[in-house]
Amino acid sequence: MRIAKVRSWIGFVSLFGILLAAYFEFPFSGCSYLRLGFLRLVCPVGFIETTLATKSIIWPLVPGFLIICVLIFLFGRAYCSWICPAAQAGQKSITFLGKFLPPSFMKGTRRKWQRTRSHLSAKLQLDYQDGIALFLGVAVGILVFGYPFFCLFCPIGVISRNLIELATHYSVRMDLILLFFPLFLGLLFRSGWKCMCPVGTLRGLVARSNHTLVPLKNPRxxxxxxxxxxxxxxxxxxxxxxxxxxxxxxxxxxxDECPKSALSIAVWNK
Ligand code: SF4
Ligand code: SF4
Known part of the structure; x- marks a missing residue:
């Protein structure tokens, strides 16, 4: 089976899992928080936000935070493309729209979107390092104002909250409109929102020494x-x-898409 299919199914399970967990009142909050017995798995950015906003360490969250860090060390930023509910919801919405709109329209819109992004990001010269600067700026803002404001705009949070609302009250929330914020910001950065998503940026910083599941080229x-x-x-x-x-x-x-099958997955690459 092509990797894209497996990825798509895992993404579907991650979205559907949030719906199911909310429906059955599981002790969790989307992808931000999950309680498993004594263990509390928490979004690493959420943990840092809470620590900075309250200027204290919430010790019961520390083991879960460390486990997430170990998972990032082991699997790098895999969460961003395989599980992130915001990325999955975005991809699934585009696929869904593609069933009703003409392919030429979808292709044209995608091309225009990419052209606008290349144009704007080339002018502004915004890249990953600017995403790190933004992350640090957000952290300082939270420390100064004592309020974890990023969670309000975080697309993972927005999508998770709306899925929970859908499962529990069969409706969606007004904060869906906040998704325009990352969509717009994504137009300004070279590789889109993933260049500056604080969750992805933090995961990227932890994943610097990751050596697993690396695409490896066969030069022949x-x-x-x-x-x-x-x-x-x-x-x-x-x-x-x-x-x-x-x-x-x-x-x-x-x-998946190399026409010469010249790339393979190295389980561990030095
Ligand atoms: S290098 Fe390959 S696996 Fe990594 S982000 Fe690019 S396409 Fe995906
Ligand atoms: S996609 Fe083209 S350039 Fe990239 S590894 Fe395959 S053959 Fe080489």
């Missing part, structure tokens, strides 16, 4: 067509043999 098969570079959502160049673990979201699209 590669014909340098650069398709892998064009389709990589993180703007990486797997055919050059160097994949930055803090940016790679492990979607494995490059492996």
């Amino acid at each position: 098969l590669c014909n340098s067509c650069r398709k892998c570079e064009r389709i990589c959502p993180s703007g990486l160049s797997p055919h050059l043999g160097i994949v930055d673990p803090s940016k790679c979201v492990k979607c494995l699209r490059c492996v």
